[in-house]
Amino acid sequence: MRLGLLGPANGQGEALERAARFLHQELAVQRAVYLGTDSALDELVRRWAESLVGADPADHALWNRAAESCVGATPHEIDAFLVAERERRSLSIFESLPGDGTRLLELLGGRVVVMIHDKADLDEDDIASANVLVYGKSGEPLVKQVGSRWFLSPGSLDHFGMMVLEDLDDGIHLALFDNMGREIRRERFIAGSGPRLSMRSPES
DSSP: OEEEEEOOOTTOHHHHHHHHHIIIIISOOSEEEEOSSSSHHHHHHHHHHHHHHOSOOOGGGHHHHHHHHHTTOOHHHHHHHHHHHHHHHHGGGEEEOOSSSOOEEEEETTEEEEEESOGGGOOHHHHHHOSEEEEOOOSSOEEEEETTEEEEEOOOTTTOOEEEEEEETTEEEEEEEOTTSOEEEEEEEEEOOSOOOOOOOTTO
16 A cells, blocks of 8 residues: 655645646555645646546546547547546545544554644544554654654645655555655655554455
8 A cells, every 4th residue: 555645735736736646647656645624636636637538527427428529439539538537537546634624544554544634633532543643734744753653744845745655564664755756755664563454345
């Protein structure tokens, strides 16, 4: 699992777009979470999807798009339609915090990662259940261990704003990037230890 973290854009739309494309196209993260409280990422993803498939990129409009694009189309045109739709669907990796103080969760290597905008909104249950606590409200990046827990922030996209957590065989690795995609720090910050927990869907 490779989890991408995007810090608040603070009005830096160009930096947000560059960072989102970098996480998606260069680093191929499986999930990318925006840690700001505005709608900047949602608006970016909507525009991105529209550039691929047109003015109504919603899932429910897929059959309408197919009818308009593929009836009477050449094999080459149908292939191009399918490529665009697959790329649109791949944008589902992007997710924004709900904006009401709600947390998002991820499980990496059997460790619980809690993601929130403001660390002041963390409560006792968050701290008790989490191994890694990620927050967005920080101008500068942070990687800090407190007891058995880690507090992380990618910083804002004014200068930094990108972090990737990856679950590998020997533990969880962290990579920090500036808003131009330049790597400025990489390390294993949690070592592997024993069997991993896993989450399975009922169908698997």
